Amino acid sequence: MSLLHLPSLADISAAEWDALLPDDQPFLRHAFLLTLEESGSVRAENGWQPDHLLWHENGAVRAALPGYRKRNSWGEYVFDHAWADACQRAGIAYYPKWLGAIPYSPVTGARLLGDRDAISQLLTALPDNLLRHGLSGAHINFTTPDAGDLLAQQPAWLARLGVQYHWHNKGYRDFQDFLDTLMSRKRKQLRKEREQVTHSGFDFTWYRGDALREDQWDFVYTCYANTYAVRGQHPYLTRSFFSLLAERMPQAIRVVIATVQGQPAAMAFYLKDSTTLYGRYWGCLAEFDRLHFETCFYQGMAFAIAEGLQRFDAGAQGEHKLVRGFEPQLTQSWHYLCHEGLRAAVEDFLVQERAGVRAWALEACESLPYRRGD
Structure with a gap:
């Protein structure tokens, strides 16, 4: 031994x-x-x-x-x-x-x-x-x-x-079913945030790890690295990490890309298993009001509901998640x-x-x- x-x-x-x-x-x-x-x-x-x-x-x-x-x-x-x-x-x-x-x-x-x-x-x-x-x-x-x-x-x-702070899927049929469990004032707040992004012209497309081209992975990495650059820091992950992982574990990777007027503007990188969605990285090329909440939270919640996943772990910290239904x-x-x-x-x-x-x-x-x- x-x-x-x-x-x-x-x-x-x-x-x-x-x-x-x-x-x-x-x-x-x-x-x-x-x-x-x-x-x-x-x-x-x-x-x-x-x-x-x-x-x-x-x-x-x-x-x-x-x-x-x-x-x-x-x-x-x-x-x-x-x-x-x-x-x-x-x-x-x-x-x-x-x-x-x-x-x-x-x-x-x-x-x-x-x-x-x-x-x-x-x-x-x-x-x-x-x-x-x-x-x-x-x-x-x-x-x-x-x-x-x-x-x-x-x-x-x-x-x-x-x-x-984690969000739990309590057998919701769709996102509206989740909204119906909220207090009226909070329900209106979440609906208003989503409508604001929609009215700004954003569309969202989900991809599995093996569905993204290398130029799309370039975009994902640029967005990811930008979240560190705006704070004067270097990103932890290298560009090659994303391509290598996509080759080796494509079934575990999900990426949502937000486009406006046909141009990519933001992304969120997720991993998943049989029960849980994990929000890992996010980034954007410019600041848009409420886009972070939609891309990182509401899109992930809707995906978890559609896929029948039990839980959504959107990452560390973030007391602002509480008012959006994420429980301590x-x-x-x-x-x-x-x-x-x-x-x-x-x-x-x-x-x-x-x-x-x-x-x-x-x-x-x-x-x-x-x-x-x-």
């Missing part, structure tokens, strides 16, 4: 890796993670050095954790910059750290893959392994309840809560810190933070637009 570090998903076959997955969520698949690596979207130079953990028994992989050695905290969506700053002031090395996560994807899903007993053995061996490799700790983001149960049984792991959802991450003093300080902080997060999630429900009693 041994814990091994895998420096690339190319070093394990897709069949062997995907056999460990519990469902069809696209972010965990060998093709998705390998595309991030081979497109240059994750690499040591940008702080994401692939370092996947495998638990071997009798020559077979029994468990795995997709992960990365990190020299910064960018692109994680579980914010620990304050912990790193405190360590710097105290003379404690916070980087490099090990992170179990899907890069740039704040999506809850399986992280501890494979046989439950083998996963427990991997977790038991992990603390000594961190010290041998000079890592300050391990962090596992956006975990499922099953993973939380396993991690809670391990010594010194700390749980952290967050909040996202608690997320969980887990943290193991090798430095005992840092661990104690973070544990005290997390006790207070968890209480505040739970209180906010309850308070946020008051902003939901649904008719009371529905």
Whole structure:
């Protein structure tokens, strides 16, 4: 039995890796993670050095954790910059750290893959392994309840809560059926927003991943990169990521392109599995009033209804989603810190933070637009 570090998903076959997955969520698949690596979207130079953990028994992989050695905290969506700053002031090395996560994807899903007993053995061996490799700790983001149960049984792991906003398809026949569940004032607001975009002359066309030409992918990437450029930042993903993923996982990709007067003006990039639509990236060439809400929210909701999907996860943060029917959802991450003093300080902080997060999630429900009693 041994814990091994895998420096690339190319070093394990897709069949062997995907056999460990519990469902069809696209972010965990060998093709998705390998595309991030081979497109240059994750690499040591940008702080994401692939370092996947495998638990071997009798020559077979029994468990795995997709992960990365990190020299910064960018692109994680579980914010620990304050912990790193405190360590710097105290003379404690916070980087490099090990992170179990899907890069740039704040999506809850399986992280501890494979046989439950083998996963427990991997977790038991992990603390000594961190010290041998000079890592300050391990962090596992956006975990499922099953993973939380396993991690809670391990010594010194700390749980952290967050909040996202997800939309749930309650068996709606169409978008109007959803609108009928809202309070009158909110229903009028959503209808007015959609009509405003329609009256501006916009049309929307949905594409599967293998239906887009390369010049259309150029447009998708230009829009995506522009959302970072307007903030003076560099995009996380490279142009080749989109074409490679379209070749390898076309069935999981959906793109909606907004056109006005026959010219493309905006896009939203989605992934999907058998139950859920995931809104990932959006961008536009110019600012249009209410276009973001239509392209990223209402189009996705209508698509989920038409496809019979149960849930729409439109991405991290965004309290403005509440008034559009997205409900607060608690997320969980887990943290193991090798430095005992840092661990104690973070544990005290997390006790207070968890209480505040739970209180906010309850308070946020008051902003939901649904008719009371529905």
